[in-house]
Amino acid sequence: MGYPVFAVTADLVVLTIRADRLCVLLVKRGESPYLGRWALPGGFVLPSEDLDAAAARELEEETGLAVGTVHLEQLRSYGAPGRDPRQRVVTVAYLALAPDLPVPSAGTDAAFASWVPVEEVAELAFDHAVILGDGVERARAKLEYTSLGTAFCGAEFTVAELRRVYEVVWGKELDPRNFHRKVTGAGEFLVATGGSTTRDGGRPAQLYRRGAAVALYPPMPRSGVVGARAGG
Incomplete structure (x- = not known):
């Protein structure tokens, strides 16, 4: 008895x-x-x-960015029968995160491409709404216990800029002083560059870069640990 033939795709949840x-x-x-x-x-x-090569190729075609310039990780696989009306297709989804990516250009099978705010996404083709939901939740969860939040920042950033990343991804306003204490107290999360900037407004703010830490210790759960002032 032969095995059924099926195709494999690599789909991307690219967040910025x-x-x-x-x-x-x-x-x-x-x-x-x-x-x-x-x-x-x-x-x-x-x-x-x-x-991984297929995901890297798709990423470069859609964003112009090569692997190594953005965070890219495998999300999960999706293989429900009937998810693609053409044939049996299993997709391996990847999550990509990067700061303020440029205006995209559509690939060969797309009319055009666009950045869409996550909360404004309507009905999607295939089971892509499920994949998108999984990707957003993965990003939100990993900000709690990894240094992934810095993937949305440039090479040098202020604590206020990093706090805004957390606020945007989590959808809640955070207490500035509590957040500053948490991120600067997490071992090897941030490294001071010795420089400063006034781009946040007000007094000069210290610049940081991403440290060597992969996991945050202590972690920063969304549920009150950082000191949220308002939910969202």
């Missing part, structure tokens, strides 16, 4: 912060199925490439 809003990269499909429907960028894995 633009104008103080968490945005996802979406493409408007230029071919069937779901012609004209918004979808996550992605495509079929070529016979000559592995999964």
